[in-house]
Amino acid sequence: MHTRGVDQQSVQWLTSRMEELLVSMERMGLAEYVEMMHRPGRVIYTNLLAGLARGVGMAIGFALLGALLIYILRWIVLLNLPLISNFIADLIQMVQYQMGVS
Numbered sequence: 001m002h003t004r005g006v007d008q009q010s011v012q013w014l015t016s017r018m019e020e021l022l023v024s025m026e027r028m029g030l031a032e033y034v035e036m037m038h039r040p041g042r043v044i045y046t047n048l049l050a051g052l053a054r055g056v057g058m059a060i061g062f063a064l065l066g067a068l069l070i071y072i073l074r075w076i077v078l079l080n081l082p083l084i085s086n087f088i089a090d091l092i093q094m095v096q097y098q099m100g101v102s
Contacts, residue, residue: 025031036042076084 036046073088077088079085
Protein backbone atom coordinates (compact mmCIF):
# COMPACT_ATOMS: atom_id res chain seq x y z
CA MET A 1 0.00 0.00 0.00
CA HIS A 2 2.93 2.33 0.66
CA THR A 3 4.38 1.93 -2.84
CA ARG A 4 1.00 2.68 -4.37
CA GLY A 5 0.92 6.04 -2.54
CA VAL A 6 4.31 6.96 -3.99
CA ASP A 7 3.14 5.96 -7.45
CA GLN A 8 -0.03 8.03 -7.13
CA GLN A 9 1.97 10.94 -5.75
CA SER A 10 4.37 10.68 -8.71
CA VAL A 11 1.46 10.54 -11.12
CA GLN A 12 -0.10 13.63 -9.53
CA TRP A 13 3.22 15.47 -9.72
CA LEU A 14 3.70 14.48 -13.37
CA THR A 15 0.12 15.48 -14.18
CA SER A 16 0.52 18.90 -12.61
CA ARG A 17 3.87 19.35 -14.36
CA MET A 18 2.35 18.41 -17.71
CA GLU A 19 -0.48 20.90 -17.16
CA GLU A 20 2.08 23.63 -16.43
CA LEU A 21 3.95 22.77 -19.62
CA LEU A 22 0.72 22.80 -21.61
CA VAL A 23 -0.15 26.26 -20.30
CA SER A 24 3.37 27.49 -21.12
CA MET A 25 3.18 26.13 -24.65
CA GLU A 26 -0.22 27.76 -25.17
CA ARG A 27 1.17 31.11 -24.00
CA MET A 28 4.12 30.84 -26.41
CA GLY A 29 1.82 30.07 -29.33
CA LEU A 30 3.80 26.96 -30.09
CA ALA A 31 0.90 25.26 -31.86
CA GLU A 32 0.46 28.21 -34.23
CA TYR A 33 4.21 28.29 -34.89
CA VAL A 34 4.36 24.57 -35.69
CA GLU A 35 1.29 24.89 -37.93
CA MET A 36 2.88 27.81 -39.77
CA MET A 37 6.11 25.86 -40.31
CA HIS A 38 4.14 23.14 -42.08
CA ARG A 39 2.95 25.75 -44.60
CA PRO A 40 6.07 27.40 -46.10
CA GLY A 41 3.98 29.45 -48.53
CA ARG A 42 2.29 31.15 -45.58
CA VAL A 43 5.67 31.90 -43.98
CA ILE A 44 6.95 33.45 -47.21
CA TYR A 45 3.76 35.51 -47.59
CA THR A 46 3.90 36.74 -44.00
CA ASN A 47 7.57 37.69 -44.27
CA LEU A 48 6.97 39.42 -47.61
CA LEU A 49 4.22 41.56 -46.13
CA ALA A 50 6.36 42.37 -43.10
CA GLY A 51 9.27 43.38 -45.35
CA LEU A 52 7.04 45.57 -47.49
CA ALA A 53 5.62 47.28 -44.42
CA ARG A 54 9.12 47.96 -43.08
CA GLY A 55 10.28 49.30 -46.45
CA VAL A 56 7.31 51.62 -46.83
CA GLY A 57 7.72 52.80 -43.25
CA MET A 58 11.40 53.59 -43.79
CA ALA A 59 10.66 55.41 -47.05
CA ILE A 60 8.01 57.56 -45.40
CA GLY A 61 10.26 58.21 -42.40
CA PHE A 62 13.24 59.24 -44.56
CA ALA A 63 11.00 61.47 -46.68
CA LEU A 64 9.61 63.22 -43.61
CA LEU A 65 13.06 63.64 -42.05
CA GLY A 66 14.46 64.96 -45.35
CA ALA A 67 11.61 67.43 -45.69
CA LEU A 68 12.12 68.57 -42.11
CA LEU A 69 15.85 69.02 -42.70
CA ILE A 70 15.24 71.07 -45.84
CA TYR A 71 12.67 73.18 -44.01
CA ILE A 72 15.11 73.86 -41.15
CA LEU A 73 17.93 74.70 -43.58
CA ARG A 74 15.70 77.13 -45.48
CA TRP A 75 14.66 78.74 -42.20
CA ILE A 76 18.33 79.15 -41.20
CA VAL A 77 19.13 80.76 -44.56
CA LEU A 78 16.18 83.14 -44.14
CA LEU A 79 17.48 84.18 -40.72
CA ASN A 80 20.67 85.19 -42.53
CA LEU A 81 23.00 84.02 -39.78
CA PRO A 82 26.48 84.93 -41.07
CA LEU A 83 28.47 81.78 -40.28
CA ILE A 84 25.79 79.18 -40.99
CA SER A 85 24.34 80.96 -44.03
CA ASN A 86 27.79 81.29 -45.59
CA PHE A 87 28.46 77.60 -44.98
CA ILE A 88 25.16 76.58 -46.57
CA ALA A 89 25.76 78.95 -49.53
CA ASP A 90 29.23 77.42 -50.05
CA LEU A 91 27.73 73.95 -49.83
CA ILE A 92 25.12 74.83 -52.46
CA GLN A 93 27.82 76.25 -54.74
CA MET A 94 29.89 73.06 -54.41
CA VAL A 95 26.90 70.90 -55.25
CA GLN A 96 26.05 73.06 -58.27
CA TYR A 97 29.68 72.93 -59.43
CA GLN A 98 29.73 69.13 -59.15
CA MET A 99 26.48 68.89 -61.09
CA GLY A 100 27.87 71.18 -63.82
CA VAL A 101 25.30 73.92 -63.19
CA SER A 102 26.59 77.47 -63.05
